[in-house]
Amino acid sequence: MSKLFLCLILLLGLYNCETYEGVKVYEIQRNVNGQNEVDISVSEGDEFALKFRGNPTTGYTWVLLNTDEVDGALKGTNFESDGIADYVADSKDKLLIGGAGSFYYKFKAVKVAKEATVLKFSYQRTWEQNANDLPDAIVKITVS
Numbered sequence: 001m002s003k004l005f006l007c008l009i010l011l012l013g014l015y016n017c018e019t020y021e022g023v024k025v026y027e028i029q030r031n032v033n034g035q036n037e038v039d040i041s042v043s044e045g046d047e048f049a050l051k052f053r054g055n056p057t058t059g060y061t062w063v064l065l066n067t068d069e070v071d072g073a074l075k076g077t078n079f080e081s082d083g084i085a086d087y088v089a090d091s092k093d094k095l096l097i098g099g100a101g102s103f104y105y106k107f108k109a110v111k112v113a114k115e116a117t118v119l120k121f122s123y124q125r126t127w128e129q130n131a132n133d134l135p136d137a138i139v140k141i142t143v144s
Contacts, residue, residue, distance in 0.1 A: 018051075020049040020051065020088075020104045020106070021049070021104075021106065022047075023047040023048050023049050023106065024046075024047075024048045024049070025048070025049045025050075025051050025104070026038070026040055026048060026049070026050055026051065026139075027051045027052075027053075028050050028051065028052050028121070028137050028139060029053075029137070030052070030053070030123055030136050030137060031136060031137060036136065036137045036138065037138045037139075037140065038137070038138070038139045038140070039116070039140045039142070040139060040140070040141045040142070041141075041142045041144060042109045042141060042142070042143055042144075043109065043143070043144060044109050044110070044111060044112050044143055044144070045108075045109060045110075046108070046109045046143075047077075047106070047107070047108045047109075048106075048107055048109075049104045049105060049106045049107070050104070050105040050107070050119075050139060051102045051103070051104055052102060052103045052104075052105075052121065052123070052137070053100065053101075053102055054087070054100070054101065054102065054103050054123060055098070055099070055100045055101070056087055056101075057097070057098045057099075059125045060123050060124060060125055061084055061087075061103065061123070061124070061125075061126060062084070062085065062103040062105075062121055062122070062123055063082075063083045063084055063121065063122050063123075063124055063126060064076075064079065064083035064084075064085070064105060064119060064120070064121055065083065065120040065121065065122050065135060066118075066119065066120050067079075067081050067082075067083045069117055069118065069119060070107070070117070070119070072111070072113060072117065073109060073110065073111050073112070073113035073117050073141075073143040074107045074108070074109060074110065074117050074141060074143070075107065075108045075110050076105065076106070076107055077106045077107065077108055078104070078105070078106040079105060079106075082126075084103075084126070085103050085104055085105040085106070086103065086104045086106075087101055087102070087103050087104075088101050088102055088104060089101035090102075105121075107141070109141075109143040110143075111143065112143050112144055113142070113143050116140040116141060116142040117140070117141045117142075117143070118138060118139075118140050119138070119139045119140075119141065120135035120137075120138050121135055121136060121137040121138075121139070122134065122135055122136050123136045
């Protein structure tokens with residue numbers, strides 16, 4: 001009986017662990033009343049993804065403002081120098097025009113760093129003249 005209970009707890013724990021392309025996901029919330037700062041600690045060699053909720057049919061997309069910061073302890077694996085990452089529609093909304101989903105930024109921790117890498121993200125319409133260069137989310141990633 002105790003083995004069955006232990007297996008059930010293990011399965012429930014695995015079920016609640018979200019992954020994207022086989023890596024652990026950290027969901028980052030957009031802050032509308034000031035800066036949203038999140039601290040994440042990973043080990044050298046870890047691969048992980050940052051998830052941001054959004055809806056590109058509104059014209060808005062998540063943009064990594066300082067892509068130049070991703071060249072030391074971290075390596076970005078699914079976005080170019082424009083700072084725009086993969087978008088995945090929610091499974092329940094895949095056939096719904098205007099449905100929401102998530103943007104995923106995937107990284108690999110390539111080396112230990114003395115200081116955290118600070119990444120700044122903005123939720124913006126990239127074509128607008130006055131696109132927001134102020135971050136809607138700041139993520140500090142420490143590689144140990």
